[in-house]
Amino acid sequence: MTTRPRHVLQLCHSYDPPFDDCARQYASLFKGTSFLVTTVFLTGAPRADLLENTLSDEVIFLESPKHKLKGLKLSLLKRVKRISQQKHYELCIAHRTKPTYLALIATQLPVMSIHHAFGDFDRLGRRLFTEFFSSRLLLIGVSKAVSADIKQHLPRFPVDGIETLYNRVDIEHSKNELLSKAKAREMLDIPDESYVIGNVGRLHPDKDQETLIRAFAKAKHALPENTLLIIIGKGKLQQKLHDLAQSLNVEDNIKFIGYIKDAKRYFTAFDIFVLTSDSEPFGMVVLEAMIANLPIICSDCGGAKEIVENTGLLFPFASSEKLAELLVHSANNRESTYSHDASLMKLHTYFSDEAGRRAFWKLEQIKKILSP
Structure with missing residues (x-):
C-alpha cells in the first residue's frame, strides 16, 4: 500500500x-x-x-x-x-x-x-x-x-x-569540501611552516577583532616565531584594524585576506580558530572549525559558547589579557587542550x-x- x-x-x-x-x-x-x-x-x-x-x-x-x-x-x-x-x-x-x-x-x-x-x-x-x-x-x-x-x-x-x-551541518559533505592543508595555504599565500591563528567574520564591532589583535600583540613574544594571525572577511573596520596592527607593531605578522567565497573550505590552513564575537546568536563558523579538526578559543557569550563548552577554550568577552594567555597555552599544549574525539562526538550529538x-x-x- x-x-x-x-x-x-x-x-x-x-x-x-x-x-x-x-x-x-x-x-x-x-x-x-x-x-x-x-x-x-x-x-x-x-x-x-x-x-x-x-x-x-x-x-x-x-x-x-x-x-x-x-x-x-x-x-x-x-x-x-x-x-x-x-x-x-x-x-x-x-x-x-x-x-x-x-x-x-x-x-x-x-x-x-x-x-x-x-x-x-x-x-x-x-x-x-x-x-x-x-x-x-x-x-x-x-x-x-x-x-x-x-x-x-x-x-x-x-x-x-x-x-x-x-x-x-551536513558533516560528511562539509568534510569533503575541505581543501588540503597544503592547497589552502598555497591559495591564501601562507608559508607551509607557519603556525596559523585563524579568524573568519565581518570586520565589524560585533565580531571584535580588535580584542584578537591586541591579544595577539600581547602574546606574540611567547608564540612560535613563525606565527601568523590570518583574518578572513571584510567590513567597515578594515582600515581601523590595519591601523591598530601597525600601532602595535604586529602588522608583519597579521594577514588580512578580505572576503573569500566558501571560506569554510580554507579552514584547513589554520592551526587554531579564534572567535571573539560579543553576541553571536549561534556561530556556524565554530561548527566549520570543528569539522576542520581545529582547536577553538571562543568568547564566553552568545550561542557560540554552547558549541564550544567542554570541547574548546572560553575567555571573558573583550579580555585581551585572558585571550593572550590562551593563545600561548594552546600553541604549547595542543594535545592537552583539544580532543578531536570529543569534538566530533559533540558535532554528531547536537549539530x-x-x-x-x-x-x-x-x-x-x-x-x-x-x-x-
Whole structure:
C-alpha cells in the first residue's frame, strides 16, 4: 500500500548565505518520511541548483525586489495565500520576521517561526503581533541563548511555544569540501611552516577583532616565531584594524585576506580558530572549525559558547589579557587542550542533520501538529 504524501511549506526571505543552508537544514528534517517540502523564496532570481541544494521537493521563486519588501504588500500576501491553497499543507516553516508575518496572515496553517538573531522582539509591535497569533505559532531559537532572549521579551507567550533547535551541518559533505592543508595555504599565500591563528567574520564591532589583535600583540613574544594571525572577511573596520596592527607593531605578522567565497573550505590552513564575537546568536563558523579538526578559543557569550563548552577554550568577552594567555597555552599544549574525539562526538550529538531530526520529532508541539 502506497503512503499518501503529506506536505510542508517553507518560506524564506532569500537564498543568500546562510539562508540557502537554513532551508536545507529544515527540509532535511523530513528525510525518510512521507512529507514533501515546498520551499518558497520571496526574493532572488530562479536558480535550478537550489532544488537539490535545499533538499526540497519543489522550489518556488517569487522574485520580489528586496527594496520593495518593506511593510506587508497585498500582492505578496495574495501570492503566498494562493501557494498555500495549492496543496494540503500541514505546517509552514518561516525563517525570520517577514516570512512569519506572511505565513500567519496569508494562511491558516500552524507556523514554526525560526529566529536566527537576538533582538527580534525588541519592538512592541512585533511582540503584540506574536502574542495575538500565539495559538498557532511555535517560536524556535537557533541556540538556547536566542530562545532565552525570546522568552525575556515575551513573558506571556505559552511556555511550550518557545523551543530551541540548534543550527546544524551536513558533516560528511562539509568534510569533503575541505581543501588540503597544503592547497589552502598555497591559495591564501601562507608559508607551509607557519603556525596559523585563524579568524573568519565581518570586520565589524560585533565580531571584535580588535580584542584578537591586541591579544595577539600581547602574546606574540611567547608564540612560535613563525606565527601568523590570518583574518578572513571584510567590513567597515578594515582600515581601523590595519591601523591598530601597525600601532602595535604586529602588522608583519597579521594577514588580512578580505572576503573569500566558501571560506569554510580554507579552514584547513589554520592551526587554531579564534572567535571573539560579543553576541553571536549561534556561530556556524565554530561548527566549520570543528569539522576542520581545529582547536577553538571562543568568547564566553552568545550561542557560540554552547558549541564550544567542554570541547574548546572560553575567555571573558573583550579580555585581551585572558585571550593572550590562551593563545600561548594552546600553541604549547595542543594535545592537552583539544580532543578531536570529543569534538566530533559533540558535532554528531547536537549539530548534525541526524541530531536535528531527532530533536525536531521530539517536540511536543510538532507531535500534535504532524500526528498521523
